[in-house]
Amino acid sequence: MMVKSELEKFGLHPLTVELGMAEVERELSAEEKKLLNERFVRLGFELIDDKKTRLIESIKTAVVELIRNPNYLPKMTFSEYLSEKFHHDYSALSKLFSEVQGMTIEQYVIIQKIERVKELLVYDELSLSEIAFQLNYSSVSYLSKQFKKVTGLTPTHFKQVKENKRIPLDKL
Template identity: 60%
Template sequence: MVCNRCIMVVQQELEKLGLDVKSVTLGEVMLTKEPTAEEKKQIESVLIPLGFEVIDDKKSRIIEKIKNIIIGLVHHHDNDTRTNLSELLSSELHHDYNYLSNLFSEVEGTTIEKYFIAQKIEKVKELLVYDELSLSEIAFRLNYSSVAYLSNQFKKVTGLTPSHFKQIREDKRKPLDKV
């Protein structure tokens, strides 16, 4: 779950099933009591068709939490502090970073660092499309050490420079009178 609408939909659907929902946050649902096997099936039958995934094993939950922390860090917080990702994940999830890193790589087929970079590049794309911030401001907001470093990383991931990406996006936009 990435947005508030997703959280709202999940909560409503679970309450329709008669479940006592304690809280619904990004990627995690807390019920007041453990659901029965039948209730788990009902939850899956309601949420999966809506595009949600139901994760019930410990390792998958840890990986989902890693993703949610990274998504929250990149997309939902203004990165005004320089955060050490490995320390943040270790302290939030109460596991050694090497364990988290190995587990993530084993299951996802990519490293936590590459996932983090991919999320940052997606945020850069979003900010470029909004066209409200300069590349320098975007670099600062996402804690890049320089615009050059951001540009190099962007090109490595997307194959395009940020300015070329922005130009392509602008070329695809139709004027209002053509919509």
């Protein structure tokens, strides 16, 4: 809503505004982009205009959407989904992502999944088995091992501590 409001204040009428992306009706001049970026930076956002960075942000958004959607298609891997969604060979997407982000897509997926596990543990509405199933882990044991590797804590210990150890999405 904030992005849409700022675009409208700027005299632009956004065609779409989604997580990580806004489409406007016309091409912006370099000066308009600069002014708009200054407004967004003050609000904690960033204007991304180059093709590679937009693709990387789109990949990150797609990963987050898949992890947050409990109806994730279990018959399709992340790599197959991303290749199909972005009409690029997965190895090319992976190489670009690694170059720009300094981590693989797989590492990013793991980080996002663990952040979702933390969130679900804090909410305390699902058992660890249900969380593992929802996030398509092969077993609770595998989820626990991955959780400990990333956080240094077991899910049970994390749940007992009840401290908010989550990392905001924009910091990942």
